[in-house]
Amino acid sequence: MGSANEQLFQQRLKRYVTAMRNGKPDMVPIRPFVAEFTAKYAGMTCQEVSLDYNLAFQAARKCAADFDWDAVVGNMVYVWTGLTEAIGLKYYGVPGIHFEPDMAFQYREPAEDAAFMKADEYDALIDDPTGYMYETWLPRASAAVCGPGQVVTKENNLSFTKGGMAMLAYFNAFGEQARLMREEAAMPGAICGILKAPLDILADKFRGYLGLLDDLRTQPEKVKAACEAIAPHLYNVALGSSDPTGTVPVGFWMHRSCVPFVSFDTFNEIFWPTLKPIILELWKQGRQTLFYAEGNWNHHLDRFAELPAGSIVYHVDQGDIFRVHEVLGKKFCLSGGIPNAMLSYGSPEEVRQRVTEVIEGVAQDGGYILDASAIVQNDASIENMRVMTQTGREIGRYAENSGDYALPEPLTSLGPEFDSGLYNPDWARSRLQPGVCIPWEARKSQLPPIIGDEALVRRIWEEVDAYGNMYIWQVLLSF
Template identity: 65%
Template sequence: MPKDIEQLYARRMKRYTTAMRNEKPDMIPIRPFVAEFTAVYAGFNCQQVTHDYNMAFEAAIKCAKDFDWDAVVANMVYVWTGLTEQQGTKYYAVPGIDLDADTGFQYREPPEDEAFMKPDEYDSLCEDPTGFLYNVWLPRVSGDVVAPGEPNTFRNNVAMLKGGIAMLNYFNAFGPQIERLTNECGTVSAIAGILKAPLDILADKLRGYVGLCHDLLERPDKVIAACEALMPHLTHVALSGADPDKNVPIAIWMHRGCVPFISHEHFKSIYWATLKPVIQEINSHGHQV
């Protein structure tokens, strides 16, 4: 790494982490959320950066070089639909396939009566979250994966194989991308790891927002039990991808589990009550959210 780039990176890292720790940096760090802007600036459309992560990586590098940003996410679009398409995932609308090529990818939530988890399945989720997701949820969200007990298909076998290969390819590509941000741009990779609140998992991926709203009123004890069952798994996911040097924070995606999507009371008694212990456990390992 050239000396000037090395010094620039050190200044930016100190500035960014100082601010993230609620201390006073030498100046306010710039850490933009620019998503598809990186594509437009680099001369790509949304389809290209969403369906080819190498283009998304190049867009992030170009912006990091051209703008005086202290930190940026290694792939600002982040969702690689090449991976989700390998398993026939239903809940993404893909630019250039389901949407106009210049429109960012979208989440598609099924109708309430077609939710990926039914209202009477809370106990099954609580008893074995991993088993429920693999055996029940995955076949419902995929157009190719078949449920246990159903006749096997060639597409099922290929989807599982391609999905695993695609995930390894994508996640293993982040190391070299972060090295490029560091060595070519002097820019800090802004996050490491991922965290979502248990209630957001229920709303986003399982019951859907409308279904969850009904559940909060009709079966709140089941909702709390499900959130508690998910807590150790979400903690593990967050820590498994955390920065080993404990510099950059674990990112939290906050979606519809907060006010005004739910009431203040539900936020306090369920959302925050099952998220706070996760954050405290992460903090006990020396990591910041």
């Protein structure tokens, strides 16, 4: 990489990280989460970037090279439908297969009576979430995977071999994508890692939204116990997939656990008590979390304000960003606030005016990242995206800071004495530890007496077993 490109990369990274630490860089950083927009800009269809991740990577790099942004995601069309088709997952509509090639992929929630988890299966989920997903959830969620007692088919076996190899290839490709983004476009990555809230994932992938609402009415104690039981597993995935340096945050995708989708009581008694400890434990390990607040979460800002200063970056979608700034702006960096509908159907002057209002209203003391309100798809106007970028550069400069400032120090662990509450002894607990499919003790009982180095045998067993755990949890959370 040329020295000029590396210098620009470091400048952008410093700008982005300084803002995320709620500081004041030389100018407002720009970090749009561009998804199918990259296909439109690169002259590709949604089908191409959904089914061929190499094309998606190329489109992302083209946008990164052509727009003066400060950080992007290596592929925001994150759900590679080649992988979901290999596994046989039923809940995705794929462009070019299920509908027109230039529509974005769609999540298709099953009907209430066809939910992938039944109302009477909470105890099984609580006891062993990983085992439940392999034995019960995946056979229902996949058209290829056989359930217990069924005749094992070629399609079943291929689902795991193709799915596992495809996932390995895809995840490994992000390393090369990061290198090319840095060398070709001087562009840092925006996030690293994935987190979803326990209550959200119950609605998204297990019970469905309507089924969960029924359960909250008829068996709320089971719902809460399930959230408690899976919280350490979700934390394990988030930490394991995070940036080990703590430079960029874990992406936390917030779905339907805000008012009016759930009641205040559900939020305060189930959602927040089982999410907050995960965020605190990540912070304890020196990881920020990006709260990507899809929809409007303004009813719950006071609860988010309970978190330690700097522990999150709060992204505003349909909420009132000026109200968010009043409540959270002193403690956390904010991002977003430029409506996607305006970027798609508004005039360039409307975009310019909105960007100006937001920067003048919430960015004067730093701690703001310019971005669209939500993930940018292929209905966004290329001209309006340019106007958002240009306006941000023109009015987003901090006169007192020329760029001669240091990159913030890495976040440090808070130490073992900090109690996040994630390991509350009063919580419901799974029988197996996070990261485990088949514990060593169970495997050892199947082996003849070990005459060599048992510690070596155990270490390799546990390391390889963890791959099986990663696979099923990534299927659940990422795909």
